[in-house]
Amino acid sequence: MGRSPCCEKAHTNKGAWTKEEDDRLIAYIRAHGEGCWRSLPKAAGLLRCGKSCRLRWINYLRPDLKRGNFSEEEDELIIKLHSLLGNKWSLIAGRLPGRTDNEIKNYWNTHIRRKLLNRGIDPATHRPLTGSDNHQNNITTTTAAAGNSSPDVTTTTTISFAPTTPISTHLVKHEVEDIKIINNNDSLDHRKIKNHSPENQERCPDLNLELRIGIGPAQEQNNAMSSSYIPHQQQSVEYHRQKLVTGGRTSGGAIICFACSMGIQNSKECSCTSSLSGTSSNSTGYGYDFLGMKNVGLDYRSLEMK
């Protein structure tokens, strides 16, 4: 009951590409562009499967690829993006010009994982590594939304990488408020990172991985004690999804999609151009399908990486 092979394997080369194969592939794509990968090998005179050609081109032969070591800035960006997106290497690669998903994935597994472990951070959860931190096992993916499901109305959803098991609201509140204090002081006072147990103490305070999704500027105003303000009550993403779909809407300002908020405008990821066209300040445009919240009117301008 297996799937049909993507190509006739009996007549295809495998393994490392030769210079001649590279040249053929480059010449063909220069002449014809990237088209149907399945038919490309035959047309280009290559004994390779289309998948292999695509991979070779994307990961190695593309002229816009950046070669060489990753910079410290790229390192930190990858870490932050990974904390937000999880193992979505293609999305992460979209934010690093000249880098491929495969390259970033390899780099993550060989360098950054170790780097985070040395910092005492679990690369999977971006939380401090502690032996007794059993609740972290509840997190199956770093993109998982967490928090309690209390249906209280608030203006901001915090997508936390905290435990997925129910935890009391006030604990989350305190934790978040402490982060706020740190940001306001623009300092790295470790004592203010409260985690309610010594072993949970943040070991890398500059890596705050709370993800906030604001619902709208007007409501944001109510909370505008500071740019890093996070409301008292944490909401589940699902609750906001339902609320927004059934009537919750942004109260002002156009909505940009997640892709644009991440700085990759005009990419294929961008979903805002159509919904933005002709919208006014009371736009009811829809947002990007972020974390499965398709068509939810979220304001990604307030999506922050801190």
Added chain:
DNA sequence: AATCCATCCAACCGCTTCTGC
């Protein structure tokens, strides 16, 4: 010099998602 071991990374594989009919 030979062997072992760890690391790196290109490439593969299988699954999911997208797209056209």
Added chain:
DNA sequence: CGCAGAAGCGGTTGGATGGAT
């Protein structure tokens, strides 16, 4: 709407390389 084919994605593998013994 459902199906099939194509493309895309992420996990994994295996060969090359370099350092340690």
